[in-house]
Amino acid sequence: MTDKKRKTIKWAEEPKIGFAEAIYLPAIVEGLKTTLRHAFEPRKTKQYPEEKPDLPLNYRGLHRLNRDDEGRVKCVACYLCQTACPANCITIVAAQPPSDDPHWAGRDKFPASFEIDELRCIYCGMCEEACPVDAIELTSIYDLTGMSRDEMIFDKEKLLSVFDKTVGGDKDPIRTHHGALGPASEIDLRTAQVAPPPPGHGRPG
Amino acid sequence: MTSPSSPQSPAAPSPPLSTTMLVDDVEVAVGKKENIIQAARKAGVEIPHYCWHPDLSVVASCRMCLVEVGDRRPNGDVVMGPKLVPACQTPTKPDMVVKTQTPKVKQSQSTTLEYLLLNHPLDCSICDQAGECYLQDYTFKFGHAHSRLQEPKIQRIDKHHIGEQIVLFTDRCVMCTRCVRFTREVAGTAELQVINRGSGEEIDVFPGHPCNNKLAGNVVDICPVGALCSKDFLYKKRVWWLKNQESVCTGCSTGCSIHADQSDDHLYRLRPRENPLAQGRFMCDEGRFGFHYVNDPNRLKLPIVRADRTPTDATSPAGKFDDPWPAAIQAVHHAMTRPDRKNIVILSPFMTCEEAYLLASWAKSLPSPAHLALGPVPMTGDDDHYPKGPKGESPSGRSIKFTIRAEKAPNRWGVAAIVQHWEGDLVDWSQTAQQLAAGQFQQAYIVGGASGYLDQLDITWVASLSFLTVQDILPSPLSERADVVLASGSFAEREGAFVNHAGLAQLIKPAIRSPGEARPDGRLLMGLVVRPGLYHAATIRDEMADIMSAFKAWKGNSLEPDGLMLERKILTATVVHVPPISQGGSANKGD
Numbered sequence: 001m002t003d004k005k006r007k008t009i010k011w012a013e014e015p016k017i018g019f020a021e022a023i024y025l026p027a028i029v030e031g032l033k034t035t036l037r038h039a040f041e042p043r044k045t046k047q048y049p050e051e052k053p054d055l056p057l058n059y060r061g062l063h064r065l066n067r068d069d070e071g072r073v074k075c076v077a078c079y080l081c082q083t084a085c086p087a088n089c090i091t092i093v094a095a096q097p098p099s100d101d102p103h104w105a106g107r108d109k110f111p112a113s114f115e116i117d118e119l120r121c122i123y124c125g126m127c128e129e130a131c132p133v134d135a136i137e138l139t140s141i142y143d144l145t146g147m148s149r150d151e152m153i154f155d156k157e158k159l160l161s162v163f164d165k166t167v168g169g170d171k172d173p174i175r176t177h178h179g180a181l182g183p184a185s186e187i188d189l190r191t192a193q194v195a196p197p198p199p200g201h202g203r204p205g
Numbered sequence: 206m207t208s209p210s211s212p213q214s215p216a217a218p219s220p221p222l223s224t225t226m227l228v229d230d231v232e233v234a235v236g237k238k239e240n241i242i243q244a245a246r247k248a249g250v251e252i253p254h255y256c257w258h259p260d261l262s263v264v265a266s267c268r269m270c271l272v273e274v275g276d277r278r279p280n281g282d283v284v285m286g287p288k289l290v291p292a293c294q295t296p297t298k299p300d301m302v303v304k305t306q307t308p309k310v311k312q313s314q315s316t317t318l319e320y321l322l323l324n325h326p327l328d329c330s331i332c333d334q335a336g337e338c339y340l341q342d343y344t345f346k347f348g349h350a351h352s353r354l355q356e357p358k359i360q361r362i363d364k365h366h367i368g369e370q371i372v373l374f375t376d377r378c379v380m381c382t383r384c385v386r387f388t389r390e391v392a393g394t395a396e397l398q399v400i401n402r403g404s405g406e407e408i409d410v411f412p413g414h415p416c417n418n419k420l421a422g423n424v425v426d427i428c429p430v431g432a433l434c435s436k437d438f439l440y441k442k443r444v445w446w447l448k449n450q451e452s453v454c455t456g457c458s459t460g461c462s463i464h465a466d467q468s469d470d471h472l473y474r475l476r477p478r479e480n481p482l483a484q485g486r487f488m489c490d491e492g493r494f495g496f497h498y499v500n501d502p503n504r505l506k507l508p509i510v511r512a513d514r515t516p517t518d519a520t521s522p523a524g525k526f527d528d529p530w531p532a533a534i535q536a537v538h539h540a541m542t543r544p545d546r547k548n549i550v551i552l553s554p555f556m557t558c559e560e561a562y563l564l565a566s567w568a569k570s571l572p573s574p575a576h577l578a579l580g581p582v583p584m585t586g587d588d589d590h591y592p593k594g595p596k597g598e599s600p601s602g603r604s605i606k607f608t609i610r611a612e613k614a615p616n617r618w619g620v621a622a623i624v625q626h627w628e629g630d631l632v633d634w635s636q637t638a639q640q641l642a643a644g645q646f647q648q649a650y651i652v653g654g655a656s657g658y659l660d661q662l663d664i665t666w667v668a669s670l671s672f673l674t675v676q677d678i679l680p681s682p683l684s685e686r687a688d689v690v691l692a693s694g695s696f697a698e699r700e701g702a703f704v705n706h707a708g709l710a711q712l713i714k715p716a717i718r719s720p721g722e723a724r725p726d727g728r729l730l731m732g733l734v735v736r737p738g739l740y741h742a743a744t745i746r747d748e749m750a751d752i753m754s755a756f757k758a759w760k761g762n763s764l765e766p767d768g769l770m771l772e773r774k775i776l777t778a779t780v781v782h783v784p785p786i787s788q789g790g791s792a793n794k795g796d
Contacts, residue, residue, distance in 0.1 A: 078330035079443045094440040099365070108363070108374075109331040109440055132330045 055140045057171065060123045062141040063116055064166055065159035066134060072103065073160060075135035077111040081127035089120035090127060114156040118144060140171045226301040227277065235299050241292035242270060250305055253314060253343045255321075255429045256381035257293035260486055260606075261390055265291040267321070267381050269343070271313045273304040289313055311347070318348035324359045324404070325430075326376045334431030336444040340379065359404060368396075368416035370490060371425055371433050373408055378432035380406050384424035391487065391606050393592025394418040408432070419609060420591060422490045426476060437494050438474045447473060450716035451766070453703050455555060455655060455696045456492030457610040458617060459484055460705030462767070463492075465697050465716040472499045472697050472717060482709050482767045489609045498656030498695070499717075504678055505692035506721025508533035529722055534732050536689050540648055540672040541571055548575035549646040551637070552624060554582050554614035555654030557701025557713065558756065559745040560726045561620045564652070567734035569627055577624045580651065581634040581662065583613040610706055614655075615696075619704035622755040641666035653677030654693065654726070659684070676726065691733075694725030700742045701727065702764060704771060710759055711768035712742075 020026055046053055055061075066074045077094035095112035097104030104110065127136050139162060146152045154162075166172060225232045228241075231248035240263070242252045255267035270292040275285030277300040285302070289309065304310065321340065329335040344350075361375035382399060385408065389395045396416040400409045410416055416424070425435045447466040454461040454475065462480035466473050475496055477488035510533050541548055550568040552561045568575035589609040590599040600606075625631050640646065642665065649670050653659040659681040667673060667686050675687040684690045697716045704710045719725055724732075727740035743763070750760035758771050 076331045077440070078335075079446075080330065083443070083445065096440055108328070 055142070055171070057140070057173065059140040059142070060125045060138040062118065062139050062144055062162060063121075063127070063154070063159055064137055064139050064162035065114060065156060066137060066163050066167075067160065070103075072107070073110060073114075073135070073156065074133055075111050075114060075131075076107070076133055077109050077114075078132060080130040080132060081136055084126045084130035086124060086126065087120050087122045089117040091115045091117075111156060114159065116154045116159065117152065118154055119149060119152045137173045139166045139173060141166070223277075223299045226297055226299060226303065228303045229305055235297045235301070239297050241272060241274070241295050241297060241301075241303055244297045245272075245292065245303065245305065251346075252292045252305055253339075253347055254293055255339060255379055256383060258383050258386075258427055261383060261386040261427075263294050264382060264386070265294040267379065268317050269314065269321075271317070272310055273307050275302040275304070276300060277302050314343075314347040315349050318344050319352060321379045322348075322352060323354055324376065325379075326358065328377070332374070332377065332431035333434045333439060333444070334377075334428075338431055339429035340431075361407065364409065365436075366415060367408075367410055367433075368421050370422055370436055370494065371416060372436050372439065374432050374434065375407050377430050378408055379430050380408075381429060382408075383427045383429070384408060384433055387420075387424055387427055388416060388418070389592075391423070391592055392418045392420040393594060393600070394597075396421075397424070418593075419489050419491065419589065420487060420607060422493045423477070423487045426487075435474070442468055442473050448716075449476075450697075450714050451478060452696065452713045452716060453483075453615060453705075453711045454488055454492035455615040455703075456489065456495050456613065458612040458614060458706040459608060459610050460615050460703055460709065460711055461488040461492060462711060463488060465496075467697070467716045470717040470720075472496055480711075480767045482770065483705065483711060484607065487607055489607070491609065496697070498679065499697050501656070501679060503680060504695075504720045504723065505680060505684070505690060506723050508692050508722070509684075509687075509690040510536050511688055530724070530732065533689055533691060537650070537674050537691070537733060540688070541568075541575070541650065541674075543648075544572040546573055546647040546671065547645065548573055548648045548650070549578060549637075549641070550575045551578045551580045551649065551651040552620045553580045553652040553654045553658065554617040554620050555658060555696070556616060556620055556652055556726065557699060557703060557742070558616065558619035558623065558710070558749065559701040559740075559742045560699070560730055561616075561623045562745060562749050563727070563730040563734055563736070564650075565623050565627060567730075568650070575650070576646065577628050578637040579617070579621055579624050579631060579634070580658075582617050583658065583661070584611050585613055587611050612706065615705065616703040618706070618708060619702065619710070622704070622753065626753050626755070638663070638666065641669070644669040646670065648672040648674075650674040650676070651683065652693075652726075653679075653681065653684075654695070676729070678723070691729055692719075692721070692723035693729055694719045694723060698723075698725040699727060700725070700740070702742070702746065702759070708771045709768045710756075710764055710771055712764045 068074045075092075077092055079092055079094070082090040082092050091113070092111050092115075093113040094109055097107055097110050123138065125138050128138055141162070144152075224235055226235050226244060227233075228245045228248040229250050231250070233244055233247045236244065236247075240257075242254055242257060243259075245252045252270050252272060254270040256264050257267075257270065268291065271289035272292045273285055274290050274295060275283055277283050283302050285304070292303070292305075318340075322344070325340065329338070329341065332338070335341065359376070364373040364375055367373045380399070385397045385399060388397045394416075396410050396414055396418065397408055398411070400407050422435060425433050444466075446468045448468065449464040449466045452463050452465040452475075454463050461484040462478040464476045464478050466476065475488070475493050477484070477486060477493075479486045507529050540546075548568065548571060550564060552565065556564075565577055568577060588611050590601070590605045591607040591609075592600060592604070594600065621631055641649070644666075647670060649672075651659070651674070653676065656679055659675070659677060660683075662683060664683050664686065667683070673683075673687045674689045674691065675681075675684040676691040676693050677684050678693055678695050694715075696713055698719045699713060700715050702710045702712055715725065725740075727742065731738075731740045746756070746759055746764075747761065749756045750758075755771065759769055762769050
C-alpha cells in the first residue's frame with residue numbers, strides 16, 4: 001500500500017532560471033520604477049497628530065454618563081451594564097435618594113458611585129446595549145491618556161463631564177433614542193408621551 | 206357500559222377503582238387534600254399562579270392558574286368542561302382530566318398577564334425583585350411582549366410607612382393579597398388590608414398601626430412581584446449576583462432552615478428554606494435581620510497572643526507575611542498541656558456538634574483532663590407562638606403555625622449531649638460560674654461564636670485564672686483580658702450540624718470566607734487538636750455516632766436536605782434545664 005502511494009507523488013521542480021533573471025538588473029529597474037512612482041504620488045496616509053481622523057458616528061470610544069432634562073444623572077443604577085460587561089470594569093453602588101429632596105423628585109434609585117476602569121475596558125459597547133434608560137453611551141473620544149492607573153478609573157463626575165463636553169456636538173452618538181427616556185427613568189408618563197420613542201422602541205408589556 | 210362483551214374493555218384498566226388522574230396526558234396519583242397545581246407539579250407541569258400559596262387560604266383571585274378540566278368516563282371517553290376553572294381552588298379527584306396546554310388556556314394566561322400588567326410601571330431596572338419576579342418569569346413563559354393599553358397608567362404613591370422593615374411599591378402590586386392573608390392567618394396580627402375598590406384597590410395598613418409584627422419580613426418573600434420589598438436589603442445588591450448556601454438560622458432553638466445569600470464574601474440576606482421538619486416555609490424577623498454581625502468590620506481578623514495579659518492589641522507577627530496562627534496555637538497548646546494545672550473548657554451552644562466534639566475530645570485527652578461545661582444559654586422571655594388572636598393572645602395546641610423560641614441559641618441540645626457524654630451530668634452555668642469564681646480552675650478555654658454572647662458574662666473570675674483562651678468572632682470584655690484570642694468563624698463560615706429544640710439535626714454549610722486571618726472553628730480546632738487532614742464534618746459525625754449513643758442515628762446519613770430527627774428520648778434524658786440569663790447587662794450569676 002505504502003509503495004503504491006509513494007509512486008503517485010509528483011515532485012514539482014524549480015523552474016530553470018534564464019540569463020535575464022540571472023543578472024538581476026531588470027528586476028532592480030522594475031523596483032526602482034515603483035519606488036519613484038510612489039515618491040511623487042500624492043500622500044495617502046493621515047498625518048495623525050496634526051491631522052485628526054474623521055471617525056464614524058458609531059465609533060466606540062470613551063464612555064459618557066448622560067444627564068436627563070433636569071441635569072440629574074440619567075442612570076437608575078440597575079446594574080445591567082455591570083452585569084453585561086465582559087471585562088468587569090464597571091462598579092456601581094446604588095442608593096436611595098433623600099425623599100424630601102426636590103432635585104431627586106420622582107426617582108427611587110440612583111448611582112451613589114459609578115466607576116469605569118478605562119484601562120480594563122475592552123470598548124465592546126455591551127454596556128450601552130444593555131442600558132434600559134440610555135444612560136451610558138460610548139463617544140468617539142479615542143485618545144485617552146493618563147499619568148497613573150488611578151487617573152484612568154473614571155468616576156461618576158468625570159463621566160458626566162464627558163457628557164457635558166460631547167453633548168450637542170457633531171459627534172454626538174447616534175445609536176440611542178436621543179433624549180426619549182426609558183420607562184424607568186421618568187415618573188410622569190404624560191410628559192414622556194410628548195417625545196414619543198422612535199418606531200421599534202415602543203413601550204413593551 | 207362495562208360489560209365484558211364491550212370491545213374496549215380488555216385493554217382499559219378497571220375504571221371504578223381508579224386512583225389516578227391525567228394532567229396533560231401524564232398519569233398521576235390523586236393525593237389527599239391536593240389541588241390541581243400540586244397534582245400538576247407531580248406530572249412535571251408548571252401551572253402559573255400568584256395568589257395561591259400552600260400555607261394560606263385559597264382565594265382564586267389572580268385568575269392566572271385557569272386550566273381546562275374534564276372527566277374520564279368509565280368507557281374511556283374524555284368529556285371536558287365548557288369553562289376554564291382555577292387550578293388552585295379545584296380539588297383533585299380520580300379520573301379527572303386536566304389540560305394546561307390548550308389554545309384556550311394559553312389565551313387566558315396571556316390575556317391575564319396583559320391585564321395584570323395594565324398599570325404595572327415596568328420599572329424592572331430599579332426593582333429589587335427583578336431576577337426572581339414571577340411577573341417577569343410568567344410574562345416570559347406565558348405572556349406576550351406588548352400591551353394594547355392606550356391610556357396613561359395609574360400612578361400610585363410608594364408607602365414607606367407600611368412597616369419598619371418593609372416598604373410597599375404600590376404600583377407594582379398585582380393584588381394577589383398573599384400578604385394580607387399572611388398577616389391574618391399566620392401572624393394573626395392582621396395589619397395589612399385591601400383598601401378601595403376596583404382599579405383603585407391598594408394594600409395598606411390602618412393609620413398608625415404599621416406592620417411591625419415579628420413575622421413581617423415574610424411578606425417580602427411571599428410577594429410574587431416587587432411590591433413589598435425589604436428595607437434592609439433595598440438596593441443593596443441585584444439578586445442575580447447572589448449565590449445562596451443552605452444553612453440554619455442561629456437566632457433561636459427552632460433552627461429555621463434558611464438560604465444564606467452572599468456575594469463577594471459579604472452576607473446580604475437570609476431567606477427561609479422550606480423544611481417541613483423544622484419550621485415550614487417562614488422565619489422570624491429576629492433571625493432574618495439579625496445576621497449583620499457577620500459582616501461587622503470589627504470582627505476579629507487575627508489570633509491575638511498577649512504576653513502579660515495587658516489589654517494591648519494584637520502582637521505583631523515577626524514578618525509581614527508570616528502566618529500568625531502557629532504562635533497562637535502553640536501558646537494554647539503549651540499552656541493547656543501542663544499537667545499541674547486544672548483546666549476547664551466551656552463549650553458554646555453556638556458551636557456545631559462536630560466542633561464541640563473535636564474540642565471536647567481533645568480537652569479530655571490532655572495530661573490534666575479538662576472539666577467540660579456548657580456555657581450560658583441565652584434565654585429571652587417565653588416561647589412566642591403564632592398566629593396571635595384578635596387581642597394578641599397566643600394560640601395553643603394544633604393551631605400553632607410558627608414559634609419563636611425563648612432559647613436564643615441553635616445547638617444547646619447537641620453541645621449538652623456532648624458535655625453529658627463525658628461529664629455524666631450537666632450542670633447549669635450558674636454553678637460553673639461559681640466554681641470559676643471560687644478559683645477551682647487555673648486555666649480556661651471559653652468559646653463564643655455569636656454577637657454579644659460573651660458580652661453578657663460577669664467576668665470577675667478572670668483574675669483568678671492563670672491562663673485564659675477565648676475563641677470568638679467579635680471583641681468582648683472577656684476577649685480583651687484573654688491570654689490568647691483565637692479568631693473564629695460565624696455560622697455563615699462554618700460547617701457542621703445543629704440540633705434544634707426537637708432533636709432535629711440539620712446541616713450548616715460555609716457560605717462565605719472568614720475575614721482576614723480568622724479561621725472557621727472546624728479548621729482552627731483541627732490545628733489545635735493536632736488531627737491529621739482537613740476538617741471534614743461528615744467524617745467527624747460518623748466518629749461521633751460510633752462513640753455517643755445520642756448521635757447513633759446519623760451514622761452514614763448525609764442529613765440532607767431536611768435533616769434528621771435524632772432520638773428525642775436520649776437527648777431529653779441527658780439534658781438538665783438551664784435557667785435563663787438576663788438580656789440586659791451582665792447578670793450576676795457567679796456571685
